[in-house]
Amino acid sequence: MFQISAPIRSHRALRPDIFFLELEAPSIAEKAQPGQFVHIKVSEGFDPLLRRPFSLHEIKGQEGTLGVLYQVVGKGTKLLSQRQAGEEIDLLGPLGKGFSLNFSGDHGVLLGGGIGVAPLFPLAESLISAGKKVTVLLGARSEGLILSREKFSGLGCRVLVTTDDGSLGEKGNVIELLKKYLTDHPVDFLYACGPEIVLAHVDRLGVERGIPGEVSLEAMMGCGVGACLSCSCARKDENETGKKYAKVCSDGPVFSFGEVQI
Numbered sequence: 001m002f003q004i005s006a007p008i009r010s011h012r013a014l015r016p017d018i019f020f021l022e023l024e025a026p027s028i029a030e031k032a033q034p035g036q037f038v039h040i041k042v043s044e045g046f047d048p049l050l051r052r053p054f055s056l057h058e059i060k061g062q063e064g065t066l067g068v069l070y071q072v073v074g075k076g077t078k079l080l081s082q083r084q085a086g087e088e089i090d091l092l093g094p095l096g097k098g099f100s101l102n103f104s105g106d107h108g109v110l111l112g113g114g115i116g117v118a119p120l121f122p123l124a125e126s127l128i129s130a131g132k133k134v135t136v137l138l139g140a141r142s143e144g145l146i147l148s149r150e151k152f153s154g155l156g157c158r159v160l161v162t163t164d165d166g167s168l169g170e171k172g173n174v175i176e177l178l179k180k181y182l183t184d185h186p187v188d189f190l191y192a193c194g195p196e197i198v199l200a201h202v203d204r205l206g207v208e209r210g211i212p213g214e215v216s217l218e219a220m221m222g223c224g225v226g227a228c229l230s231c232s233c234a235r236k237d238e239n240e241t242g243k244k245y246a247k248v249c250s251d252g253p254v255f256s257f258g259e260v261q262i
């Protein structure tokens with residue numbers, strides 16, 4: 001893990017509340033794995049005191065850059081959205097446990113709800129370069145919240161879309177889309193990131209149908225490095241060392257299906 005001061009290479013709004021931040025962070029970019037996150041000090045002062053966690057949407061080890069795709073949801077993300085190219089941002093990373101990249105079989109399905117798509121892009125890149133076939137299921141309230149569709153297609157992924165209001169793709173939600181997809185497509189491994197309710201459904205479906213997979217959880221975080229316990233979640237079963245709780249920041253944010261209570 002590194003603590004660095006990273007120059008902002010670019011920072012732009014994709015929609016009024018969705019931003020893409022590109023940082024020059026060679027030491028972190030070289031080591032980061034899909035599913036890991038960085039903990040960012042969003043302002044130059046001490047308000048807010050706590051850093052904010054952001055999953056990595058782009059990891060370019062050779063160029064030494066990281067991309068963060070995020071939605072403005074509160075004070076911290078609002079302050080971050082006001083930072084300009086050329087400024088430097090204090091960040092810690094790479095943090096947490098990322099996605100498993102090896103699974104038996106060749107077909108991985110990535111399910112993203114809304115901004116939950118963020119950590120799935122570097123995952124798709126890694127799976128495609130490992131020779132896997134990748135299908136991406138994207139769901140959101142409406143067309144404007146379907147993010148990175150063209151980027152996934154550009155990698156060679158098959159992309160299916162659903163929106164609550166039918167403004168893009170099939171009308172419905174991403175769980176219905178997944179269930180329909182599973183009726184006639186064998187899936188070797190399933191990954192999901194998005195709202196907690198979506199993750200709870202995917203986790204249950206995977207366990208019931210015996211499909212292996214992982215979910216990436218979000219949590220309020222303090223330290224981001226396993227020291228403060230503010231991100232704890234309950235395990236479904238005690239782990240091998242008798243622990244009933246997991247820390248999202250250091251045991252996760254990626255967990256296997258059936259591992260924690262969602």
Ligand code: FES
Nearest residue numbers: 222224228229249
């Ligand atoms: Fe401190 Fe996870 S944020 S233990």
